[in-house]
Amino acid sequence: MSENIETPKISALAITFNEEENVKRYVKSLSFADEIIFIDSKSTDKTVEFAKELGVHVIEREFTNFSEQRNFAISQAKNDWIVFFDLDEIISTNLEQEIINTVGSPNSKIAFFIKRNFFFMGKKIKFGGWQNDKVIRLFNKKFCQYNGNLVHEEIKADGKIGVLKNGLNHFSYKDFDNYNDKLNLYSKLQAENLYNKKVKPNVYHLIFRPIYRFLWQYLFRLGIIDGKEGFILAYIHAFSVFKRYLQLWMLYRKIE
Numbered sequence: 607m608s609e610n611i612e613t614p615k616i617s618a619l620a621i622t623f624n625e626e627e628n629v630k631r632y633v634k635s636l637s638f639a640d641e642i643i644f645i646d647s648k649s650t651d652k653t654v655e656f657a658k659e660l661g662v663h664v665i666e667r668e669f670t671n672f673s674e675q676r677n678f679a680i681s682q683a684k685n686d687w688i689v690f691f692d693l694d695e696i697i698s699t700n701l702e703q704e705i706i707n708t709v710g711s712p713n714s715k716i717a718f719f720i721k722r723n724f725f726f727m728g729k730k731i732k733f734g735g736w737q738n739d740k741v742i743r744l745f746n747k748k749f750c751q752y753n754g755n756l757v758h759e760e761i762k763a764d765g766k767i768g769v770l771k772n773g774l775n776h777f778s779y780k781d782f783d784n785y786n787d788k789l790n791l792y793s794k795l796q797a798e799n800l801y802n803k804k805v806k807p808n809v810y811h812l813i814f815r816p817i818y819r820f821l822w823q824y825l826f827r828l829g830i831i832d833g834k835e836g837f838i839l840a841y842i843h844a845f846s847v848f849k850r851y852l853q854l855w856m857l858y859r860k861i862e
Contacts, residue, residue: 617689692776
């Protein structure tokens with residue numbers, strides 16, 4: 607008679623800030639998880655209130671950087687298997703079932719990439735580099751942690767990594783100001799990261815790096831095919847590169 611093997615439990619983690627419009631949908635989509643934990647960066651809306659009403663364990667913690675916030679979340683998880691989605695990512699029932707099946711099956715892999723469909727200004731973006739977008743969202747915490755980058759943090763996995771078949775939809779855009787604010791935060795954190803590495807900005811960084819970013823995204827990665835949305839994305843991302851090195855220049859000169 608075969609033994610019953612207990613399916614490993616899953617912890618669902620998220621870092622949050624002013625996500626009240628996404629909380630209910632997000633928590634419902636993660637009903638398969640055995641616990642849900644939010645590390646909230648002092649939200650000023652009803653994110654925390656809504657989450658607690660739905661049974662989420664919320665820990666309020668001052669935001670430092672993305673890697674620290676995410677690694678702190680991992681340290682709070684009771685279970686080894688982690689799903690770490692953002693609240694603007696939509697988890698389909700097919701993806702949910704694949705995650706459950708993957709965790710419940712014997713497997714030599716300790717982390718899994720999930721492909722993302724990126725939506726901007728109401729349109730699915732198919733080019734500009736987003737056609738190859740994938741991130742690790744399922745992993746075993748015994749073998750994984752975030753790499754310490756202040757922004758654009760990535761999982762360092764000590765073992766084999768797989769790719770799930772089902773992807774997710776990523777709705778990072780709420781409105782233009784919100785999206786621009788995100789890029790401003792990323793530029794600031796990237797500038798701090800470069801400053802810590804003692805990188806000094808010059809004319810190349812301030813002029814040619816932004817131009818290259820625009821050309822890479824809009825022409826080389828075919829963002830032009832996405833129409834006006836592709837142009838806007840290429841332009842604001844190029845400008846965020848300029849802001850990164852401008853903020854780095856300001857750090858060296860102690861300018862606020």
